[in-house]
Amino acid sequence: MKSITIKGSERESVGKRSTKALRNAGKVPCVVYGGDKPLHFSADALAFKSLVYTPNAHTVVVDLDSGTKVNAVMQDIQFHPVTDEILHIDFYQLFPDKPVTMNIPVRLQGNSPGVRNGGRLLFRKRKLTIKALPDNLPDFFNVDISKLKIGQNISVDSLLSDDFTILHPDSTVVVQVKTARAAIVVEDEEEEEGVEGAEAAEGAAEGAEAPAAEGAEAPAEATE
Numbered sequence: 001m002k003s004i005t006i007k008g009s010e011r012e013s014v015g016k017r018s019t020k021a022l023r024n025a026g027k028v029p030c031v032v033y034g035g036d037k038p039l040h041f042s043a044d045a046l047a048f049k050s051l052v053y054t055p056n057a058h059t060v061v062v063d064l065d066s067g068t069k070v071n072a073v074m075q076d077i078q079f080h081p082v083t084d085e086i087l088h089i090d091f092y093q094l095f096p097d098k099p100v101t102m103n104i105p106v107r108l109q110g111n112s113p114g115v116r117n118g119g120r121l122l123f124r125k126r127k128l129t130i131k132a133l134p135d136n137l138p139d140f141f142n143v144d145i146s147k148l149k150i151g152q153n154i155s156v157d158s159l160l161s162d163d164f165t166i167l168h169p170d171s172t173v174v175v176q177v178k179t180a181r182a183a184i185v186v187e188d189e190e191e192e193e194g195v196e197g198a199e200a201a202e203g204a205a206e207g208a209e210a211p212a213a214e215g216a217e218a219p220a221e222a223t224e
Contacts, residue, residue, distance in 0.1 A: 001137040003071075004051050005061045008043030010068070028086045032062060032072050034093035039070060045086055052077065052086065055105050055126075057139065060091060071134070073100055094134045101167070103127040104138055106174060110146030114177035119150040125174045128156070132164030143174060150177050 019029050022042050032039040041064055051058055051074060062070040072091035080087055094100060105127050115121050128141060141159055153176030156168050
Protein backbone atom coordinates (compact mmCIF):
# COMPACT_ATOMS: atom_id res chain seq x y z
CA MET A 1 0.00 0.00 0.00
CA LYS A 2 1.19 3.52 -0.79
CA SER A 3 2.38 5.67 2.08
CA ILE A 4 2.10 9.41 2.74
CA THR A 5 4.61 11.30 4.88
CA ILE A 6 3.20 13.73 7.43
CA LYS A 7 5.77 16.12 8.89
CA GLY A 8 4.96 17.56 12.28
CA SER A 9 6.11 18.45 15.78
CA GLU A 10 5.71 16.68 19.08
CA ARG A 11 3.30 18.34 21.50
CA GLU A 12 4.63 19.19 24.91
CA SER A 13 1.24 20.22 26.24
CA VAL A 14 -2.06 18.50 25.46
CA GLY A 15 -4.47 20.74 27.37
CA LYS A 16 -7.52 22.48 25.87
CA ARG A 17 -5.77 25.86 25.76
CA SER A 18 -2.77 24.58 23.79
CA THR A 19 -5.06 22.57 21.49
CA LYS A 20 -7.11 25.69 20.71
CA ALA A 21 -3.94 27.64 20.03
CA LEU A 22 -2.76 24.98 17.57
CA ARG A 23 -6.04 25.08 15.66
CA ASN A 24 -5.97 28.88 15.52
CA ALA A 25 -2.50 28.57 13.98
CA GLY A 26 -3.81 26.28 11.22
CA LYS A 27 -2.47 23.08 12.74
CA VAL A 28 -4.20 19.80 13.58
CA PRO A 29 -3.61 18.06 16.92
CA CYS A 30 -3.03 14.30 16.51
CA VAL A 31 -2.29 11.21 18.58
CA VAL A 32 -0.61 7.96 17.59
CA TYR A 33 -1.76 4.98 19.65
CA GLY A 34 -0.49 1.40 19.72
CA GLY A 35 3.07 2.00 20.94
CA ASP A 36 4.49 1.95 24.44
CA LYS A 37 2.69 5.23 25.09
CA PRO A 38 0.53 7.64 23.06
CA LEU A 39 2.52 9.97 20.83
CA HIS A 40 1.03 13.47 20.66
CA PHE A 41 1.97 15.66 17.74
CA SER A 42 0.62 18.39 15.46
CA ALA A 43 0.98 19.18 11.77
CA ASP A 44 -0.25 21.77 9.28
CA ALA A 45 -3.82 21.15 8.15
CA LEU A 46 -2.68 21.20 4.51
CA ALA A 47 -0.37 18.24 5.20
CA PHE A 48 -3.43 15.98 5.51
CA LYS A 49 -5.01 16.95 2.19
CA SER A 50 -3.74 13.89 0.31
CA LEU A 51 -4.65 11.59 3.17
CA VAL A 52 -8.15 12.78 4.05
CA TYR A 53 -9.68 14.22 0.88
CA THR A 54 -9.26 11.19 -1.32
CA PRO A 55 -11.16 7.94 -1.94
CA ASN A 56 -7.87 6.01 -1.79
CA ALA A 57 -6.42 4.32 1.28
CA HIS A 58 -2.89 5.07 2.48
CA THR A 59 -0.59 4.28 5.34
CA VAL A 60 1.29 7.15 6.98
CA VAL A 61 4.85 7.91 8.00
CA VAL A 62 4.73 10.40 10.87
CA ASP A 63 8.01 12.30 10.55
CA LEU A 64 8.62 14.58 13.56
CA ASP A 65 11.18 17.34 13.89
CA SER A 66 12.59 15.55 16.95
CA GLY A 67 13.88 12.80 14.67
CA THR A 68 11.10 10.33 15.52
CA LYS A 69 9.54 8.39 12.64
CA VAL A 70 6.50 6.19 13.09
CA ASN A 71 4.60 4.08 10.58
CA ALA A 72 0.88 4.37 11.22
CA VAL A 73 -2.62 4.22 9.78
CA MET A 74 -5.45 6.68 10.31
CA GLN A 75 -8.10 5.30 12.66
CA ASP A 76 -10.43 8.21 13.41
CA ILE A 77 -10.95 11.80 12.35
CA GLN A 78 -13.11 14.60 13.74
CA PHE A 79 -14.46 17.51 11.71
CA HIS A 80 -15.98 20.80 12.83
CA PRO A 81 -19.79 20.45 12.47
CA VAL A 82 -20.13 23.80 10.69
CA THR A 83 -16.85 24.58 8.88
CA ASP A 84 -15.78 20.96 8.19
CA GLU A 85 -12.27 21.84 9.32
CA ILE A 86 -10.22 18.95 10.72
CA LEU A 87 -10.29 19.12 14.52
CA HIS A 88 -8.39 16.00 15.51
CA ILE A 89 -6.94 12.78 14.03
CA ASP A 90 -6.15 9.50 15.75
CA PHE A 91 -3.55 7.17 14.26
CA TYR A 92 -2.58 3.61 15.11
CA GLN A 93 1.06 2.59 14.98
CA LEU A 94 1.95 -0.21 12.57
CA PHE A 95 4.17 -3.16 13.40
CA PRO A 96 5.28 -5.73 10.78
CA ASP A 97 4.01 -8.67 12.86
CA LYS A 98 0.71 -7.18 14.07
CA PRO A 99 -2.45 -7.24 11.90
CA VAL A 100 -4.31 -3.97 11.45
CA THR A 101 -7.92 -3.25 10.52
CA MET A 102 -8.52 -0.86 7.62
CA ASN A 103 -11.18 0.19 5.10
CA ILE A 104 -10.11 -0.55 1.53
CA PRO A 105 -11.85 1.11 -1.45
CA VAL A 106 -13.51 -0.92 -4.22
CA ARG A 107 -12.96 -0.06 -7.88
CA LEU A 108 -15.19 -1.31 -10.69
CA GLN A 109 -13.61 -2.32 -13.99
CA GLY A 110 -15.24 -2.92 -17.37
CA ASN A 111 -18.73 -2.29 -18.73
CA SER A 112 -21.63 -4.42 -17.57
CA PRO A 113 -23.73 -6.00 -20.38
CA GLY A 114 -26.68 -5.88 -17.98
CA VAL A 115 -26.45 -2.09 -17.83
CA ARG A 116 -26.19 -1.88 -21.62
CA ASN A 117 -29.41 -3.88 -21.82
CA GLY A 118 -31.28 -1.43 -19.63
CA GLY A 119 -30.40 -2.72 -16.15
CA ARG A 120 -29.54 -0.57 -13.16
CA LEU A 121 -26.09 -0.88 -11.54
CA LEU A 122 -26.16 -0.83 -7.72
CA PHE A 123 -22.78 -0.25 -6.06
CA ARG A 124 -23.53 -1.65 -2.60
CA LYS A 125 -20.07 -1.63 -1.00
CA ARG A 126 -17.66 1.12 -2.01
CA LYS A 127 -15.28 0.14 0.80
CA LEU A 128 -14.56 -3.17 2.49
CA THR A 129 -13.13 -3.54 5.99
CA ILE A 130 -10.23 -5.98 6.16
CA LYS A 131 -7.68 -7.20 8.67
CA ALA A 132 -4.13 -7.86 7.51
CA LEU A 133 -0.46 -7.45 8.25
CA PRO A 134 0.81 -4.03 7.09
CA ASP A 135 2.79 -5.51 4.18
CA ASN A 136 -0.33 -7.31 2.90
CA LEU A 137 -2.66 -4.32 2.83
CA PRO A 138 -3.98 -3.83 -0.73
CA ASP A 139 -4.40 -0.36 -2.23
CA PHE A 140 -7.90 -1.26 -3.44
CA PHE A 141 -10.13 -4.10 -4.63
CA ASN A 142 -10.54 -4.44 -8.40
CA VAL A 143 -13.98 -5.83 -9.27
CA ASP A 144 -14.55 -6.85 -12.89
CA ILE A 145 -18.17 -6.23 -13.98
CA SER A 146 -17.64 -6.94 -17.70
CA LYS A 147 -19.73 -10.14 -17.46
CA LEU A 148 -22.36 -8.92 -15.01
CA LYS A 149 -25.84 -9.42 -16.46
CA ILE A 150 -29.28 -8.33 -15.24
CA GLY A 151 -30.15 -10.20 -12.06
CA GLN A 152 -26.55 -11.11 -11.25
CA ASN A 153 -24.24 -9.83 -8.49
CA ILE A 154 -20.68 -10.01 -7.23
CA SER A 155 -20.26 -10.78 -3.53
CA VAL A 156 -17.44 -10.84 -1.01
CA ASP A 157 -16.77 -14.56 -1.51
CA SER A 158 -15.22 -13.82 -4.91
CA LEU A 159 -12.69 -11.43 -3.34
CA LEU A 160 -11.28 -13.67 -0.62
CA SER A 161 -7.51 -13.98 -0.29
CA ASP A 162 -4.97 -15.70 1.93
CA ASP A 163 -3.22 -12.34 2.43
CA PHE A 164 -6.03 -10.76 4.45
CA THR A 165 -9.38 -11.37 6.13
CA ILE A 166 -12.45 -9.51 4.89
CA LEU A 167 -14.58 -8.56 7.89
CA HIS A 168 -17.92 -9.00 6.10
CA PRO A 169 -20.02 -12.14 5.54
CA ASP A 170 -19.06 -13.99 2.35
CA SER A 171 -22.58 -13.44 1.01
CA THR A 172 -22.34 -9.63 1.27
CA VAL A 173 -23.18 -8.12 -2.14
CA VAL A 174 -20.59 -5.66 -3.43
CA VAL A 175 -22.23 -4.76 -6.76
CA GLN A 176 -25.27 -5.99 -8.65
CA VAL A 177 -27.41 -5.24 -11.70
CA LYS A 178 -31.16 -5.06 -11.30
CA THR A 179 -33.95 -4.62 -13.82
CA ALA A 180 -34.73 -0.93 -14.18
CA ARG A 181 -38.29 0.16 -13.36
CA ALA A 182 -38.60 1.85 -16.75
CA ALA A 183 -37.96 -1.47 -18.46
CA ILE A 184 -40.70 -3.11 -16.37
CA VAL A 185 -43.19 -0.36 -17.23
CA VAL A 186 -42.46 -0.70 -20.94
CA GLU A 187 -42.98 -4.46 -20.81
CA ASP A 188 -46.29 -4.03 -18.93
CA GLU A 189 -47.53 -1.49 -21.46
CA GLU A 190 -46.66 -3.82 -24.32
CA GLU A 191 -48.59 -6.64 -22.65
CA GLU A 192 -51.62 -4.39 -22.09
CA GLU A 193 -51.54 -3.26 -25.71
CA GLY A 194 -51.40 -6.90 -26.78
CA VAL A 195 -54.48 -7.72 -24.68
CA GLU A 196 -56.39 -4.71 -26.00
CA GLY A 197 -55.47 -5.67 -29.55
CA ALA A 198 -56.72 -9.21 -29.03
CA GLU A 199 -60.00 -7.94 -27.53
CA ALA A 200 -60.46 -5.60 -30.49
CA ALA A 201 -59.85 -8.44 -32.93
CA GLU A 202 -62.42 -10.59 -31.14
CA GLY A 203 -64.94 -7.73 -31.27
CA ALA A 204 -64.34 -7.27 -34.98
CA ALA A 205 -64.88 -10.98 -35.59
CA GLU A 206 -68.17 -10.96 -33.66
CA GLY A 207 -69.29 -7.89 -35.59
CA ALA A 208 -68.55 -9.66 -38.86
CA GLU A 209 -70.61 -12.71 -37.86
CA ALA A 210 -73.72 -10.68 -36.86
CA PRO A 211 -74.61 -9.21 -40.31
CA ALA A 212 -74.14 -12.64 -41.90
CA ALA A 213 -76.77 -14.12 -39.55
CA GLU A 214 -79.28 -11.33 -40.26
CA GLY A 215 -78.72 -11.70 -43.96
CA ALA A 216 -79.46 -15.42 -43.74
CA GLU A 217 -82.85 -14.83 -42.06
CA ALA A 218 -83.96 -12.22 -44.65
CA PRO A 219 -84.67 -14.68 -47.54
CA ALA A 220 -86.76 -16.83 -45.17
CA GLU A 221 -89.05 -13.89 -44.33
CA ALA A 222 -89.34 -13.02 -47.97
CA THR A 223 -90.45 -16.59 -48.79
CA GLU A 224 -93.23 -16.46 -46.27
